[in-house]
Amino acid sequence: MRLRYAGTCRICGSQLPAKGDAIYERVTRTVRCVTHEVSTPDAVPAGHELDLALPEVVPTGTAGASARREFERRKAAREERIRAKHPKLGGLILAVSEEPQSTNAWNTGALGEEKLGGGLDRLASGKIRLLHDRRMPRSRANIDHLAVTPTGVYVIDAKKYRGRPHLKIDGGLFRPRVERLMIGSRDCTKLVDGVLKQVDVVRALLEPEVPVHGALCFIEADWPLLGGNFTIRDVHALWPKKLYPKLQAEGPLTTETIAEVHGILAKALPAS
Structure with missing residues (x-):
């Protein structure tokens, strides 16, 4: 069917x-x-039992779940404060006022993770195994998406930013070379630092021969019609249509190895 x-x-x-x-x-x-x-009981030789044991199914998690919960928590707390302070006008105040930017940022982040998660789920197969919204050990941070593929593990951070991401290089012959991630006129290099920390966590859980790649995937950013994606300090900066072919590429990891690595990461990095 x-x-x-x-x-x-x-x-x-x-x-x-x-x-x-x-x-x-x-x-x-x-x-x-x-x-x-699938063998049927009629095909089982006499004196043998049919093994109906099923392999363990690893839950992938829900993309954007923790960011969505934090947004709802902050929204509900604000509503409770306003209604307690203004019993008669609280509903009106809530209707004509907007959520603070710090609260809306969680909603924006959740939307980006949910949208990318949906696209990634459409690629899922025995060769592309996914994990969404995973907790990092001894940290309040989380990993948005993990994709285990024939070319290795991709640590994917989803970002829903306005502006055009681009690489800015300072220094040269007589000064140290410094690479910066710019989005429009904003210096967002700290996003690269965050992905590299996540990559280090994932790499420490796996055997050295399993490649681990970092990726910043910008949802709805102002990318040019031609080119645009780049690599900064070994972290790919791109958008979904550029990310998907990387995950689908052929590589050295077998289906069995992919399943094993997926299980290791799911156990070590639980869903948020």
Whole structure:
């Protein structure tokens, strides 16, 4: 059948995208990849038991979940304060006033993560395994998205910023070379520092032969019609349509290794 909604193969745990073909098993109400052959009890030799054990399915998490919760928490706290201070006019004040920028920033961040998460989920397969909104050990920060692919693990930070991202290089022959990430006229190099910290955390969890890449994916930024994406201190700065081909590229990691790495990261970096 053609799936109306995305699902998970009950045999290998692969993500099955919406509108993709799959086999629906009515008895268990589960789906599986069309490439899997499933033995029936009639095919089992006498004296042998049919092994119906299913592989562990690793939950991917929900993109933007922690940012969305923080936005709702701040919004509700503000509403409670205003209604307590102005019992009669609180509703009117809330209707004609806007949320503070510090609160709206959480909503903007959640929207960016949710939009990119939806695009990434459409790529999910046995060769592209995803994790969303993961907690970093001993830190209040989180990792927006992790993609385990044949070319390695991608640590992806989603940003919904206005302006054009570009690389600014200072120094040269007689001064140290300094690379800066600019968005319009703003120096946003701290975003690169944040991704590199996340990359270090992920790299420490894995074997050295597993490549770990950092990516800043800007949602709805003012990119030029041609070119535009760049690399700064080994971190890719790009947008979704430039990111997806990197995740789909062929590489040295096998499907089995991808599943193993995915499981390690899911256990070490729980959902926020």
